[in-house]
Amino acid sequence: MRDAVDAGLKPTNHTDFVVVPLDQMMVLWSAVNRISRGGETVGADQRVTPYEGLRAMTINVASQYDETHRKGSLTAGKLADLVILDKNPLKVDGMKIKDIKVLQTIKNGKSIYRRE
Numbered sequence: 001m002r003d004a005v006d007a008g009l010k011p012t013n014h015t016d017f018v019v020v021p022l023d024q025m026m027v028l029w030s031a032v033n034r035i036s037r038g039g040e041t042v043g044a045d046q047r048v049t050p051y052e053g054l055r056a057m058t059i060n061v062a063s064q065y066d067e068t069h070r071k072g073s074l075t076a077g078k079l080a081d082l083v084i085l086d087k088n089p090l091k092v093d094g095m096k097i098k099d100i101k102v103l104q105t106i107k108n109g110k111s112i113y114r115r116e
Contacts, residue, residue: 001031001056002046010063013056028053028089029098050089050097080109 004011013031015022030036031053034043048056062072070078084104089097105113 001048001052005048005052010060011056012061012064013053014061023098024057025089025100025102026098028057029094031056032094032097050094054089079107081107 001011001013013027015024015027028050031048032050034041034047036042059068059072062068062070065071071081072078074080074082083102083106086101086103087096087099089100092100101115102113103115104111
């Protein structure tokens with residue numbers, strides 16, 4: 001991903017559910033750390049910052065689908081789809097990103113999941 005970001009592209013990052021577990025914080029963690037589930041470093045030179053990783057999961061995806069007018073960022077008039085996390089992935093140690101918990105999911109402005 002680093003090469004794509006550096007080239008000015010807008011890479012996207014996602015899971016191939018059901019091929020791999022649906023765990024968006026693990027997706028972000030792996031982009032930031034480039035460590036496999038088995039503990040091996042893979043392409044350390046392709047690491048991205050947490051901010052770049054989050055863009056690859058939000059605004060860049062909306063751009064890829066030509067939906068930035070209604071998705072991808074928190075802006076008045078766009079869909080209110082978001083998650084509330086227990087920690088800020090931009091501020092925690094990169095190795096701890098995978099441990100961040102989703103506290104609430106909001107879709108179209110309505111809460112559809114709340115962690116108990």
